Amino acid sequence: MAERLIFHIDVNSAYLSWEAADRLKHGETVDLRAIPAIVGGDREKRHGVVLAKSIPAKKYGIATGEPIVDALRKCPILTCVPARHDLYSRYSRAFINILRRYAPVIEQVSVDEAFADMTGTGLLYGSPEKAAALIKDTIRDELGFTVNVGISSNKLLAKMASDFEKPDRIHTLFPDEIRQKMWPLPVGELFLVGQAARRQLEELGIRTIGDLARSDPALIRSHLKKHGETIWNYANGIDSRPVEPEPADAKCYGNETTLPRDVTDMEEAKTILLALSESVAARLRADHVTAACITVKYTDCHFRNQSHQRTLVSSTNVTEEIYQTAVSLLAQLWQTKVPLRLLGVSASRISDGGMYQYNLFDGEKYEKLGRLDTAIDSIRSRYGKGAVRRGRLLPAPSKEEGADPDSQ
Numbered sequence: 001m002a003e004r005l006i007f008h009i010d011v012n013s014a015y016l017s018w019e020a021a022d023r024l025k026h027g028e029t030v031d032l033r034a035i036p037a038i039v040g041g042d043r044e045k046r047h048g049v050v051l052a053k054s055i056p057a058k059k060y061g062i063a064t065g066e067p068i069v070d071a072l073r074k075c076p077i078l079t080c081v082p083a084r085h086d087l088y089s090r091y092s093r094a095f096i097n098i099l100r101r102y103a104p105v106i107e108q109v110s111v112d113e114a115f116a117d118m119t120g121t122g123l124l125y126g127s128p129e130k131a132a133a134l135i136k137d138t139i140r141d142e143l144g145f146t147v148n149v150g151i152s153s154n155k156l157l158a159k160m161a162s163d164f165e166k167p168d169r170i171h172t173l174f175p176d177e178i179r180q181k182m183w184p185l186p187v188g189e190l191f192l193v194g195q196a197a198r199r200q201l202e203e204l205g206i207r208t209i210g211d212l213a214r215s216d217p218a219l220i221r222s223h224l225k226k227h228g229e230t231i232w233n234y235a236n237g238i239d240s241r242p243v244e245p246e247p248a249d250a251k252c253y254g255n256e257t258t259l260p261r262d263v264t265d266m267e268e269a270k271t272i273l274l275a276l277s278e279s280v281a282a283r284l285r286a287d288h289v290t291a292a293c294i295t296v297k298y299t300d301c302h303f304r305n306q307s308h309q310r311t312l313v314s315s316t317n318v319t320e321e322i323y324q325t326a327v328s329l330l331a332q333l334w335q336t337k338v339p340l341r342l343l344g345v346s347a348s349r350i351s352d353g354g355m356y357q358y359n360l361f362d363g364e365k366y367e368k369l370g371r372l373d374t375a376i377d378s379i380r381s382r383y384g385k386g387a388v389r390r391g392r393l394l395p396a397p398s399k400e401e402g403a404d405p406d407s408q
Contacts, residue, residue: 008150008158012167014112015039015052021144037079117243156239183210256344276345277323290315291347296329299342
């Protein structure tokens with residue numbers, strides 16, 4: 001039986017690369033990748049967050065997820081372009097279609113990354129490096145952007161390898177290379193080690209991935225529970241997950257409501273979306289799964305149905321991220337403000353969690369939002385669903401009730 005051969009293919013600065021490639025195709029002479037540039041937010045209004053950055057922007061210390069205003073403070077000459085998610089969806093599909101030409105099995109993880117099971121393809125393409133070069137160069141030549149390819153015998157190590165030096169690179173990380181290539185890295189660079197876990201590990205004197213790999217697994221589990229066992233295995237290069245063309249559980253988590261009266265105001269619609277998003281996210285968390293695609297649907301007063309969906313940068317079960325995505329989708333979909341009779345939110349492309357690439361929120365905020373969701377779930381499981389409600393879902397107090405205009 002052939003030894004497993006897994007590739008992880010990751011688009012370099014996807015949103016910015018796709019913007020640059022599309023603009024060059026349509027006559028622009030400046031390549032956004034060659035100047036300090038970001039995708040996300042509005043330069044004039046100075047709001048929003050950085051969704052993607054160029055390598056020159058990174059040299060100014062600009063980080064994905066940080067506010068636009070902070071990025072402009074670091075680099076006043078920064079070029080900011082708004083996100084065009086429809087464009088990115090088209091490029092994502094073209095990217096995946098090229099992968100399907102060469103790999104027997106493809107598992108798309110997000111809009112800009114995928115795993116490919118290349119086991120047994122040596123007779124077709126030669127060495128793993130030659131196969132990776134063929135895929136990488138085809139994407140560059142046909143679509144105009146670059147990717148990194150990580151090569152190994154399992155998904156975790158392939159993912160780690162693809163994150164080594166960028167852009168437009170091929171890296172291997174086979175089990176016999178772990179000590180040299182992975183163990184010297186800071187422990188925070190291991191997948192699934194977030195800021196909170198990193199701090200706990202450092203308090204135990206664990207500063208590198210090698211330190212974690214050589215530690216007592218019982219000690220790690222005693223401090224980090226099941227998560228500790230997972231990251232100890234990862235530090236030792238242990239990962240048995242298969243590359244799956246479809247999620248093991250492909251069901252959709254959704255909720256919709258027929259409105260008691262027609263809705264014509266976006267603020268009222270946002271309140272309904274929050275309630276729906278909270279319900280969907282809670283069910284995802286209860287099943288210990290995440291979703292990579294969010295869909296919003298509505299039925300208007302003329303009984304016409306409309307829907308819009310978005311594939312996320314990485315899968316999630318955080319209420320706030322699902323809600324913010326739903327709001328953005330409705331804003332794009334509901335341009336005429338025709339009165340609405342029904343609103344729905346659903347989450348699909350379900351997986352059992354795993355690696356997270358920060359999207360709308362930075363790491364620390366994402367962890368806080370996750371802890372908030374967990375606390376709410378815990379209280380409701382003990383005292384009932386009505387035991388705690390988000391402030392934005394409470395009815396506004398009337399003037400007769402003495403509403404405080406300064407209250408939050």
